[in-house]
Amino acid sequence: MDFPILTLMIFIPFLGMILILLLKREQESAARFLAALFSFIPLVLSFILLARYDGSTSGLQFVEKYEWIPSLGITYFLGADGLSVPMLFLTALLCFVSVIYSFGDIKERVRQYFAFLLLLEVGMMGVFAALDFFLFYIFWEIVLVPMYFLIGIWGHGRKEYSAIKFFLYTLFGSLFMLVGILALYFTVEPHTLNMMVLIEKAPELARGFQLLAFVAFYIAFAVKVPIFPFHTWLPDAHVDAPTAVSVILAGILLKMGTYGFLRISYPMFPEGAIYFALPIGILALINIVYGALVCMAQKDLKKMIAYSSVSHMGYCMLGMAAITVTGISGCVFQMVSHGLITGALFLLVGVLYERAHTREISAFGGLWIKVPVYSGIMMLFCLGSLGLPGLSGFVSEFMVFVGAFPVFNVIVPLAVIGVVLTAAYFLRMIQAMFLGTFNTKWEGLTEISGREIFTVIPLAILMVGIGVYPSPLTNMIKATIENIVHLVTG
Amino acid sequence: MTYQLLLPQIFLFLWAILIFIIDFVRKEKKHNLAYVALLGIVITTVLVLTSQKGELFGGMFQADSFSAYFNLIFLLTGFLTIASSVEFTQRLPSNKGEYFGLILLSMVGMMFLASAGDLLTLYVSLELTTIPLFVLASYRKDEFKSTEAGLKYLILGGISSALLLFGISLIYGLTGTTFLTEVRTTLIVRFLSTGNVGPALVLGFIFMIAGFGFKLALVPFHMWVPDVYEGAPTPITAFLSVASKATGIAAFLRVFFHAFLIFQVDWVMLMAVLAALAMIIGNIIALLQTNIKRMLAYSSIAQIGYILLGVVAASSRGVSSVAFYTFVYLFANMGAFITAIAFSHKTGSDEIKDYAGLSRRSPALAAMMAVFMLSLVGIPPLAGFMGKYYLFSAAIEQRYIWLVVIAILTSVISLYYYLNVVRQMYFQTSTEESPILMGAALKTALLICVIGVLLLGIYPNIFLNFANQAAMVFHY
Known part of the structure; x- marks a missing residue:
């Protein structure tokens, strides 16, 4: 399969973002049109993904793998399975819907708004497609930045408070994941960030390590889901965000947490999951x-x-x-x-x-x-x-x-x-x-x-x-x- | 001729003298000597890149991949500093030319220091680095704060030199030599014969760490930093915060990793505690700042704490990550300072609250500042993340999990004050609509920083390879 469908789904919104930023401040309708177009293409691609996906196997499909930073063992590794395909589709759909909805209620700083919205789509798509830990973490964190701006600029009520609270909570969680990733990297021989290899090696991990790592990743994902008592950012962010952003928050961002559990925590630290x-x-x-x-x-x-x-x-x-x-x-x-x-x-x-x-x-x-x-x-x-x-x-x-x-x-x-x-x-x-x-x-x-x-x-x-x-x-x-x-x- | 190894240093030194002479003889002071200085730096960079490896004077002077790496850091920082000083010097009533000569002289000192294979070479080049900086810090002679900054820096710089010298004298007393290689072998022989090295060595470590601690602005040797950073002309503050720290790092690595790595049990824990203190104190006090220069001062204290993670790891990955992060820190921090320079030229203000509405006034400048701030926090895919990832990985490889946990918790704290600048620029509005105009030199400098921050975050391979080579100089 030579057609890099996942890469396209991730980076076409990025291209759209760049084009929108090149527009002049007054070209608001052009910005709307570009945003709609560049969120519609991934939606079309996601239908192709759905159509081509073979649900009879648990193996990876649509794999793309290239060297990226060899000295640190980092690769550009994408792939999709039965867990990621529905999420990729949902992301493409809700992003497109959000863009169309935003035509009506966003009247200020239109260009910036759609640029951030498309960047958000890049991050979310990437999270659901990345299979290299480093790449996964990058996309995971990229999501925070546009979300912070979207809530803080176009939100209502205590928007600045909600924006920074969202950012602080999720960064707090994800940095624990970073420690977990690094600890895992150095524990497994040979060192690797390839999630699939790490899952294969999971039985070799000591029980104590699995429990600790499970907790570290749990904090990261629990903030995102959110699980009590890490949930207090959610009502603030959801309520103060502009409508389309609330849609994406509830519709996709929360799923990044549960996706993380199923993609990483459960298969990699089974002892922790059972314990x-x-x-x-x-x-x-x-x-x-x-x-x-x-x-x-x-x-x-x-x-x-x-x-x-x-x-x-x-x-x-x-x-x-x-x-x-x-x-x-x-x-x-x-x-x-x-x-x-x-x-x-x-x-x-x-x-x-x-x-x-x-x-x-x-x-x-x-x-x-x-x-x-x-x-x-x-x-x-x-x-x-x-x-x-x-x-x-x-x-x-x-x-x-x-x-x-x-x-x-x-x-x-x-x-x-x-x-x-x-x-x-x-x-x-x-x-x-x-x-x-x-x-x-x-x-x-x-x-x-x-x-x-x-x-x-x-x-x-x-x-x-x-x-x-x-x-x-x-x-x-x-x-x-x-x-x-x-x-x-x- | 092996003296070719000294060519970059000699050339830059002569160029500095040339600038002093031009400034002295010329009648019309219309033309800015900044471009002459920039040309000198570019030529020196070419010389560094093409220079050979080797040693001179029986090992007092080492030209290796480590010195080449740090020389590039000093040269780039100098370049950016001078490029962002063009407008500042135009406003000076007098001594416009000497300013650049002094910066170049300080850089010559740094470049000698990166090659030091001997404690006295190290000490003398450190003095050559700092003495021009005393003058530069107080360059706005008409301003009370600038004069205060110069004086404070002078006094505390003097104390730190004295501490360092005392540490060196203890080492000399124990080993009878100032050559780092001989210090190392003598100490090992003594250790093997007597089974311990005695308290004098540990005392020497402590004094040297205190001496370097002043240069690096480690907590608790950091008290001079906020006042000096606030009072000094902003380009000089930028230079101090990057080049001067890189000098401290290079000096520390040269001495401790060349000569004392085997005795790491005696000093690594101390460094770990200092790293934790720097991260905690720097980040918490930065939360309270309302002035951008003071905020960046405390942030730079905290950043050194992160850099020390790699030092504490005491491994080749550790040194490589320290070297890499120094470059990362260079781009993001210089970028932030250059933005502050551009902003204060136009508005005359260094207050963070005056950045309100900058995203409307100057969208490009605000976006770049946001990139620098996010990079300093360590948000991917920017350089700051790549650097922190590398540092954390070095520390975790050596099982310093507790230190990394402190690092991540303080990173979350740092998010708040870095984003405070972003919040002002993007979420607040102001009645002021006029854009921030910048000269060509300032724009170029800013662009270099942004490209650096993006490149080191997304495709850092070239820099990582350089850093790895630099780290291979030491024996682990």
């Missing part, structure tokens, strides 16, 4: 229930959805902690599903906020009468998020519970409480905002525009699609996940 299974399971439960309880208390719609991410990522962690094929499949399924649903929810919150300039749940009422299309779409995604059968959220939660129950037969029943709470806060929100008597204050509210519908439609189709017929996705990830489970449990 810490119970604590991780308990923390996942805390995420689920605590996140849901906090959602119940929110008055701000965006904050509620932000905290719902904490709760939903808990399901991911629960499925993962069980180390069963079904559990981890549920985890990956939830990564995709949560990306689609929460991404769409943030978009829809943005749509409302742009018109009403408030996100206070109690300020609305009976919106169904005034904006039926908007209300209908919003409710569809809320139902998806609370796990209505037939939509993707249900499939993933179901798989997580089924997969985790044999291992955690106390935690799982408790986690089901989270599902009930989720239903409660979403239904309460739907009731308060869309049902009941119409609050005449919103007489002038306009319906969702065509462009905005265009951004959520693909997400809705996919949510319903994999909700009703999940096997294309499960088949794609199956072989890879079986391999991971095999590596961990032997």
Whole structure:
């Protein structure tokens, strides 16, 4: 396979960024057009990736490997398997959707905004494709920089505080990963940064080392997911970020954490994964229930959805902690599903906020009468998020519970409480905002525009699609996940 | 003729004298001598790159890959300093030419020092390095702070020289020689015959470390740094913060890695503690600064702490990473100072809060400053990350995990104050709209720094190979 599809997916947005920066300050529509074009090409490529991917094997596909810094053993090594292909697709899709959505609500410093957004895409694509530790770490960190600017410049509220808090938290976490990477590099003979070789060598690592390394990487990934008690950056960043950036934060950035666990921590330090299974399971439960309880208390719609991410990522962690094929499949399924649903929810919150300039749940009422299309779409995604059968959220939660129950037969029943709470806060929100008597204050509210519908439609189709017929996705990830489970449990 | 080995140093020395003479005889002081000085540096660089390896005067003078590497650092720093001084010197009422001559003289001292194979060569070249700097630090004679800076630097420089000399005298007393190679063999023979080397050697180490500590601005020998950095003319501050530190590093490596590496148990732990102190104190105090020069002063104290990680590793990877990071530090730090120079020429201010809205006024300048700041934090794919990665890897290879953990925690702290500059430039707005205009020399200097920061971060192979060769000079 000579066509460097992964490299193109990573660096085409970079090319777009450069072109946008070469524009003049006034050429705002040119910047929008270039951003759309250069985020659309990776989306097209990601369809090719999906079409060409062979889900029957757990081996790497689309591999690209070149020498880079030989004196330090660093290579440019890309490849995709059943874990990365869905994430690459999700990244391409949400980035494109975010760019299109941003046409409407970004009116200042347009050129810079889209340049940063494309740089963000470069980093995220790279994380999901890199298989050399050094390269992986570079992409992992590149993501932080545009995110910092996007929140700090175009955000709302305490944006500067949220931006630096996000940066400090995640840098703190990732530097522990750096120490872990270096320790691993010097422990394995011959020294290597090749993740695939390191996974092969995992059984040679001493148990004590595996436990310590697992903890170091855990800190890095737990901040990203985020797992309680590292989650406090999330509500700040999500709420204060501009809409499109919240979409990417919730839709993709959080998945970098769970992806890291599955790509690195579990296969490389199986002893750690087994030893810490119970604590991780308990923390996942805390995420689920605590996140849901906090959602119940929110008055701000965006904050509620932000905290719902904490709760939903808990399901991911629960499925993962069980180390069963079904559990981890549920985890990956939830990564995709949560990306689609929460991404769409943030978009829809943005749509409302742009018109009403408030996100206070109690300020609305009976919106169904005034904006039926908007209300209908919003409710569809809320139902998806609370796990209505037939939509993707249900499939993933179901798989997580089924997969985790044999291992955690106390935690799982408790986690089901989270599902009930989720239903409660979403239904309460739907009731308060869309049902009941119409609050005449919103007489002038306009319906969702065509462009905005265009951004959520693909997400809705996919949510319903994999909700009703999940096997294309499960088949794609199956072989890879079986391999991971095999590596961990032997 | 083996004296060819001295050609770069001799040439640069004569060029400095030439500048003094031109400045003295010419009547019209219209033309800026900066370009003459730059030409001299370029020629010297060619001479260094084409020079041979060897030793002179029975080993007092070593021309090897280590000296060549550090000579390039000194020359590049000098080049950038002079290029960014063009506008500063135009505003001076008098002594415009001597300024450049003094910088070149200081560089001659540095270049001799990088080749020192003898404690006295080392000491004399260190003096040649610092004495012109005393004058340069107080060059704005009409300003109280500049004069204060010069005087402080003079007094503390004198004390540090005295400490160093006392350390050297202890070593001489123990071994009867000042040649580093002979010091090494004599100490080994003595150690093998008596089983220990005695407390006098450790005392010698401590005094020498204190002496170098002043040059390197290690905590607790750092008190002079903020005042001197703030008071000195900014180009000189930049020169002090990079070239002067690189000199200290070269001197320390020459002495301790050439002569005392076998006795590393006696000094490595001390260096590890000093590294930790530098990282902690430097970064925490930097948080409180509101003046960009003082902020960069404390940041440079912290950066030395990171560099010491490689020293503590006491391995070939360690020395190579120290050498590499010195280049990394050069580009990012010079870049930051040059931005500050350009900014204060226009606005007359060194306050960080006045950087507000710079991204609107001068997008390119702000973007470059952001790159320098992020590189100093160590965010990939910039040079600072590559350098820190290499240093950390050297320390972890020798199992200094605790030191690396301190390094990463303090790196997170450093993020806050470096990004504070970025925050001002990008998130804050100002009523001032006029762009920051720069002369051609300043622009060139800035561009060199940005290219360096990107190149060393993305494709550092050439520099890594040079650094590896430089590290091979010592026997581990």
